[in-house]
Amino acid sequence: MTALAERPYGGSRGGPQGGSQGGSQGGRRSRGALALMLPALVPVLVFSVGPLLYGILLAFTDARSGRNTETSFVGLENFAELLSDGDFWESFRIGLVWGLSVTVLQFLASLGLALLLNQDLRLRGVARVLAVVPWAMPPVVIGLMWRLVYHPDAGLLNGLFGTRVDWLHDFSLALPAVIVVGVWTGMPQTTVVLLAGLQNVPKELYEAVSVDGAGAWRRFWNVTLPQLRPVIVAITSLDFVWNINQFSLVYVLTQGGPGGRTRLPMLFAYEEAFRYGFFGYAATLGVAITIVVLAVLGLYLWRQAREAD
Amino acid sequence: MTRALKHLALLGYVVFLAFPLLWLLSTALKTPQEMAALDPTWIPRRPTLANFADAFGEQDLLGAALRSLVVAVATALITVTLALPAAYALARHRSAAGRIAIGWVLVSQVFPVVLVIIPLFMVLRRLELVNTLAGLTVVHVTFVMPFALWMLRGYVRAVPRELEEAAAVDGAGRLRALAAVVAPLLAPGVVATLLFGFISSWNEFLFALVILKDPEVETLPLTLVRFVGPEGVARLGPLAAASLLATVPSLVFFAIIQRRLRSGLMAGAVKG
Numbered sequence: 001m002t003a004l005a006e007r008p009y010g011g012s013r014g015g016p017q018g019g020s021q022g023g024s025q026g027g028r029r030s031r032g033a034l035a036l037m038l039p040a041l042v043p044v045l046v047f048s049v050g051p052l053l054y055g056i057l058l059a060f061t062d063a064r065s066g067r068n069t070e071t072s073f074v075g076l077e078n079f080a081e082l083l084s085d086g087d088f089w090e091s092f093r094i095g096l097v098w099g100l101s102v103t104v105l106q107f108l109a110s111l112g113l114a115l116l117l118n119q120d121l122r123l124r125g126v127a128r129v130l131a132v133v134p135w136a137m138p139p140v141v142i143g144l145m146w147r148l149v150y151h152p153d154a155g156l157l158n159g160l161f162g163t164r165v166d167w168l169h170d171f172s173l174a175l176p177a178v179i180v181v182g183v184w185t186g187m188p189q190t191t192v193v194l195l196a197g198l199q200n201v202p203k204e205l206y207e208a209v210s211v212d213g214a215g216a217w218r219r220f221w222n223v224t225l226p227q228l229r230p231v232i233v234a235i236t237s238l239d240f241v242w243n244i245n246q247f248s249l250v251y252v253l254t255q256g257g258p259g260g261r262t263r264l265p266m267l268f269a270y271e272e273a274f275r276y277g278f279f280g281y282a283a284t285l286g287v288a289i290t291i292v293v294l295a296v297l298g299l300y301l302w303r304q305a306r307e308a309d
Numbered sequence: 310m311t312r313a314l315k316h317l318a319l320l321g322y323v324v325f326l327a328f329p330l331l332w333l334l335s336t337a338l339k340t341p342q343e344m345a346a347l348d349p350t351w352i353p354r355r356p357t358l359a360n361f362a363d364a365f366g367e368q369d370l371l372g373a374a375l376r377s378l379v380v381a382v383a384t385a386l387i388t389v390t391l392a393l394p395a396a397y398a399l400a401r402h403r404s405a406a407g408r409i410a411i412g413w414v415l416v417s418q419v420f421p422v423v424l425v426i427i428p429l430f431m432v433l434r435r436l437e438l439v440n441t442l443a444g445l446t447v448v449h450v451t452f453v454m455p456f457a458l459w460m461l462r463g464y465v466r467a468v469p470r471e472l473e474e475a476a477a478v479d480g481a482g483r484l485r486a487l488a489a490v491v492a493p494l495l496a497p498g499v500v501a502t503l504l505f506g507f508i509s510s511w512n513e514f515l516f517a518l519v520i521l522k523d524p525e526v527e528t529l530p531l532t533l534v535r536f537v538g539p540e541g542v543a544r545l546g547p548l549a550a551a552s553l554l555a556t557v558p559s560l561v562f563f564a565i566i567q568r569r570l571r572s573g574l575m576a577g578a579v580k581g
Contacts, residue, residue: 044395044410044458047451048417051432055424063427067434109322116319121312123319130326136563138512140530141552144537145333154545156332159349184329238418245421248514252534269423274519279427286424293419 058283065277078284088285090260091268092292094175098264099244099296102182106243107236109183110190115220117191118198135188143252146181169258178253178262185249186242190235197231198224233304237297244293265289337361337549344545360546361554367547369524370554373532377511380442380528384449385506388457389499391450396461401470411462414455425451426519433520445520445528449510456509457502464498465491501566508559529555 059078063071082088113131117124134142149156150167158164167177205223247266250256256263256271263271265285273282331351336344338356364370399407429448430439438444468491476486514530521527527535533555536548 041395041406041410044413044454047454049413051425051428051451052417052420054428054431055420058427063431112318113322116315116322119315121315121319123316123323127319127323127326130323130330132563132567133326133330133560136508136559137556138514138530138533138559140512140514140533141556144533144548144552145329147537148336148545148549149329149332151545154336154344154349156328156349184325187326241419247422248530251514251518252537266421266423269421270515270519273423273427279431282423283427286421286427289421290419290424293421297419 055283056287058280059287061280061283063279063283065273065279071280074280078281079288081281082284082288087260087268088288091263091265092288094261094263095244095265095289096292096296097175098179098182098246098262099240101179102186102243103236103240105179105183106186106190106239107232110187110194111232113187113191114194114198115224117195131191132188134185139185139248140252142181142185143249146184146253150177168254171258171261174254174258174261178250181249181253182243182246186239190239193231193235194228197228201227229304229308233301237300240296240300241293244289333549333552336545337553339546341544341546360550363544364547364551364554367544368532368535368551369527370529370532370551372525373527373529374555376442376526377529380446380449381507381510383442383446384453384510385503387446388450388453388506389461389503392454392457392461392502393499396458397465399458400462400465411458414458417455422452422515426516430519439520440522440526441520442526445517446510448516448520449513452513452516453506453509457506460502460505461498464495464502467498468494504562504566508562511559 060073060075061071062074062077063069113127117128117131137145147168148154152158152164152166152169155167157167165173167173170177201224205227206219209219209223244264245266246264247270250262250264251267251270254262256267266289269282269285269289272278272285335351335353337360338358339350339353340355340357340359343350343353343355395410399411426448429451433439433444433447436444438447472490472494473486476490477483512530514534517528517531521531524532524535533548533551536544536551
């Protein structure tokens, strides 16, 4: 929690700190700061801003993967093509179903787990360790591991249920099966953050409602949830962004199959760019994903802000 | 809810979280005969380590692991070297440029990686760095940089500024103060960021898939996927064994930095 405890030093809104004392020191400092800012800005500019701007620019070109192909500006042509591309709409629909359901399920599952971990129960130690393991695992290994679980012959599920289902190749089961893996994979971060949020809820608040004779449910509804709200909004927003941009997990599990039923937008963009070589079109897809993410996040944050008032 | 119910619920979580891991372990220890049996068993009847040996025979696991190691170590070192001065400046000097830079670090998370990987690929191709470990390292540095900056900035801010200023007043120069006072306090955070960079690079798949084309330069995640093959038929035992081995470094390092990573993430999540 070190990063939380340092608030006093971080008062960015110009506290009484550096204000009036020492004008000359301030001048020296700002020159030093300029020299220090350079190494700060250069990596951000070169490694983050630059490629992104270049990528956005590509969305308005017909760039191809070939070495000697001419690239020219095509304006909004890619976007027009995108809007009439049935595969694109299908991929986005799947992406939204995946992104929203994984985020919601992840949140509910993690909230339950965090509430349990916050109490003095047996098994707590084991559960705590298990709850962070998926965080450390390579996504590829997680994907391969679940393929073993879902495997139609040597897998666990069919043996357990006595079924003979090919989970990851079934048209209607593949997406739900992949969503379960998504929830499993993303629970650690969400649980850890929610648990830390729970531990920061002031004890006095609970004592106050206990005096009123409120039950566990009322305590949760009237104290815990409102107190957790900022943490919940932050982590679910992050989760949504992470989930909608997921690639490795689903690529390893299904490669987007069967018949495109799990082809998330990122898989679609990857295929367009690196299988078919349409760099410009894939960049357009990237921009479209960004717009959708921003729209969903904006709506969500706006509603949260309104309700909080 | 009674205590018994709570225990039951927690047990449910433990089962959900643990069963795929146990199944992976179980598969790794099974003989091919047992794998083919109609009734899958949890505990292998005759546990064997043959799958681990087979895994090394089937693919160039050792080579892939070495290449992953090189890229991950280089990524961690380069990222921290570039990010540390930056993080220090961002933490200590408040300026409009700094605020924009740190705001950008957050905003950039919203953009999907396709938007970054295509331009990077084009630049690397021009530099003849496609299909090389150097090229992959460059990409990994860009990919780890934002969170590394964010983490390091948090650790710098956790070092009281007064300590630094006191040392400077005592006659130690600014640099001496940094070396003598700040560096030791910052060291654990730097180690955590290094390990974070290592894990991110070691685990990373999409960029490696795009940049590396030949088996001779493949990193570990690519080699693991190769086990499955294009038709999805694989010898499950060696696949499970190799997957377990590939996870060990990440798990060990993660165990070391877990707490610090948590506070880093919290700083990100709470302050948003």
